[in-house]
Amino acid sequence: MAPKKTQRPLSPHLSVYKFPLTMMLSMIHRITGAALYFGTALLVWWLIALASGGEAFATVTWFMGTPIGLLIMVGYTWALFHHMVGGIKHFLWDFGKAFELDTVELVAKLATAIPIILTILVWAVGLGMA
Amino acid sequence: MSSTDKSNMRTPLSKVRGLGSAKDGTSHFWRTRLTALANIPLALFFIYFIASVAGKSYEDALAFIGNPFVAVTLLLFIISGVYHMKLGMQMIIEDYVSGEKSKILSLMLNVFFASAVGLACVFSIFKISFGA
Numbered sequence: 328m329a330p331k332k333t334q335r336p337l338s339p340h341l342s343v344y345k346f347p348l349t350m351m352l353s354m355i356h357r358i359t360g361a362a363l364y365f366g367t368a369l370l371v372w373w374l375i376a377l378a379s380g381g382e383a384f385a386t387v388t389w390f391m392g393t394p395i396g397l398l399i400m401v402g403y404t405w406a407l408f409h410h411m412v413g414g415i416k417h418f419l420w421d422f423g424k425a426f427e428l429d430t431v432e433l434v435a436k437l438a439t440a441i442p443i444i445l446t447i448l449v450w451a452v453g454l455g456m457a
Numbered sequence: 458m459s460s461t462d463k464s465n466m467r468t469p470l471s472k473v474r475g476l477g478s479a480k481d482g483t484s485h486f487w488r489t490r491l492t493a494l495a496n497i498p499l500a501l502f503f504i505y506f507i508a509s510v511a512g513k514s515y516e517d518a519l520a521f522i523g524n525p526f527v528a529v530t531l532l533l534f535i536i537s538g539v540y541h542m543k544l545g546m547q548m549i550i551e552d553y554v555s556g557e558k559s560k561i562l563s564l565m566l567n568v569f570f571a572s573a574v575g576l577a578c579v580f581s582i583f584k585i586s587f588g589a
């Protein structure tokens with residue numbers, strides 16, 4: 328038997344941390360970036376179909392009109408707004424601004440709420456016009 | 458340690474210069490910021506574009522992109538956005554893909570994907586604009 332090890336403090340498991348909003352936003356910025364990246368494939372599909380002719384375009388339009396298609400479009404809009412507001416926050420940090428703890432919290436709350444509000448506004452107007 | 462080796466005249470800065478993971482960190486950072494700034498107005502336009510074309514007929518969609526202002530602004534968004542997303546995905550790959558072979562392969566696939574997306578969009582918009 329190996330000699331009994333000295334008692335050392337254990338590193339806490341990831342699951343015992345509470346997820347602060349700022350940490351969530353940092354992760355979501357990267358996730359939305361990656362989602363926007365792969366989402367560009369849909370823009371390619373749409374543009375190529377439009378350039379190819381009415382039949383190809385009808386297929387895309389049909390897909391975008393399905394519940395999944397609508398969900399993707401609303402989701403893409405939100406991801407873009409969210410990533411954009413997160414990017415503006417990065418610009419503040421690049422200039423050394425908004426690092427005080429209470430400002431960080433306030434900015435995080437705004438960066439969560441504003442994209443949701445903008446997404447709802449856009450689609451309320453967008454679907455209202457259609 | 459070489460930092461205490463008095464016979465070595467090289468400064469600490471000269472020893473680390475050019476040693477980032479892809480050897481071009483500062484320019485990468487700068488280009489991310491440049492494209493990110495350009496993306497703000499361009500992406501706002503793109504969202505307006507998405508909401509406007511949603512549900513449009515084939516003819517109306519063609520006419521919408523046929524408008525030179527719409528076409529050029531969309532092209533600007535595609536150029537800036539594609540370059541930005543290529544830079545961003547490169548950061549993600551450098552952070553998570555550690556094996557040398559898989560890292561180089563992923564970095565290549567990233568360039569291929571971004572180039573294909575960019576060219577496909579630009580070509581389609583040209584074709585639509587110049588009357589297909």
Ligand code: HEM
Nearest residue numbers: 357360361363364411414417493496497500542545546548
């Ligand atoms: C709308 C305006 C946009 C702004 C202001 C913006 C800003 C930024 C900034 C500042 C970063 C760097 C984050 C860091 O240093 O950790 C970033 C990363 C990234 N962006 Fe954007 N971006 C925008 C649009 C887009 C678009 C349209 C795409 C994709 C089509 C995209 C994809 C990415 C990706 C993949 C990353 C890497 C994520 C990461 O490293 O965590 N971005 N963006």
